[in-house]
Amino acid sequence: MAEDEDDIILSELSDEELVQQMHDDLYDGLKEEIEEGTQILLERGWEPYRVLTEALVGGMQIVGEDFRDGILFVPEVLLAANAMKAGMAILKPLLAETGAPTVGRIVIGTVKGDIHDIGQNLVTMMMEGAGFEVKNIGINNPVENFIEAAEEFDADFVGMSALLTTTMPYMKVVIDEMVAQGKRDKYMILVGGAPLNEEFGRAIGADAYCRDAAVAVETAKQMIARKHNQMARA
Ligand code: B1M
Numbered sequence: 001m002a003e004d005e006d007d008i009i010l011s012e013l014s015d016e017e018l019v020q021q022m023h024d025d026l027y028d029g030l031k032e033e034i035e036e037g038t039q040i041l042l043e044r045g046w047e048p049y050r051v052l053t054e055a056l057v058g059g060m061q062i063v064g065e066d067f068r069d070g071i072l073f074v075p076e077v078l079l080a081a082n083a084m085k086a087g088m089a090i091l092k093p094l095l096a097e098t099g100a101p102t103v104g105r106i107v108i109g110t111v112k113g114d115i116h117d118i119g120q121n122l123v124t125m126m127m128e129g130a131g132f133e134v135k136n137i138g139i140n141n142p143v144e145n146f147i148e149a150a151e152e153f154d155a156d157f158v159g160m161s162a163l164l165t166t167t168m169p170y171m172k173v174v175i176d177e178m179v180a181q182g183k184r185d186k187y188m189i190l191v192g193g194a195p196l197n198e199e200f201g202r203a204i205g206a207d208a209y210c211r212d213a214a215v216a217v218e219t220a221k222q223m224i225a226r227k228h229n230q231m232a233r234a
Helices: 015-029 031-043 048-068 074-098 118-129 143-153 170-180 198-204 213-233
Strands: 105-110 132-136 157-161 188-194 208-209
Touching: 015 031, 015 048, 015 074, 031 048, 031 074, 048 074, 048 118, 048 198, 048 213, 074 118, 074 143, 118 132, 118 157, 118 213, 132 143, 143 157, 143 170, 157 170, 157 213, 170 188, 170 198, 170 208, 188 198, 188 213, 198 208, 208 213
Parallel strands: 105 132, 105 157, 157 188, 188 208
Antiparallel strands: none
């Protein structure tokens, strides 16, 4: 691509300016710039985890806040998430090598009868960006899929998504079956999707309703911190 005089040369920016620029580029969904910025920071000796948290997660946090506040909309957020994924793809093998701490583990899926997956894919990306390990089991999941995946993955959280008023009651079927099998208390259960609300989440016995992906990340972080505190006291 031809560069005119106004083009910003990422490699000429200081670390601080580059991180700021990456936040802007992530906000604008500029995948190639995010890949380049990620490479530059690594070449300058930044630890992969620092690149992830300061440059990518920091940028995504701004995107998440503006999404929550109605300033950004789904297409922009998907582009930002895509750019972030490109940066994360570079960091992923390096993070595995350096053993960056995992915040927690979550199984997430859309419930039986429902094929909407854009929202839960966004939640997956934001959770991964915040340091969670996520097993996304996709769409149209019967109760046994959630239970088996949670056990196999040794999950801290089970996340369920539903976009239809006809499928949201199935979340209760999953929770009731977990109770029946004596497995309910092994997991923190998060639910989300456009037709849900706090009251519904409480009524079906979920631990929390998450209005959006940013809230899902914040809620999961708070809950895992509480769990660790309780374990430390026990
Ligand atoms: Co459908 N659809 N759709 N649809 N569709 C809705 C949901 C609808 C509200 C549209 C409308 O009529 N206004 C309506 C539901 C009405 C109702 O139940 N009251 C509807 C309908 C009726 C249908 C069909 C029945 C249509 C038909 O065939 N006659 C059919 C059902 C198919 C099925 O599931 N069995 C259907 C099909 C489809 C498409 C396949 C065409 C497509 C889905 C494509 C896909 O997902 N791959 C689709 C779409 C795109 C929509 C709308 C337009 C957009 C949904 C979306 O992706 N939103 C939707 C209208 C709307 O919601 N305004 C609609 C963006 C997404 C980022 O938001 O999913 O809410 P959302 O996720 C958010 C939060 O809710 C939260 O975080 C996310 C990110 O911030 N969240 C979680 C979600 N899951 C979470 C899980 C968590 C935490 C947070 O766990 C930890």
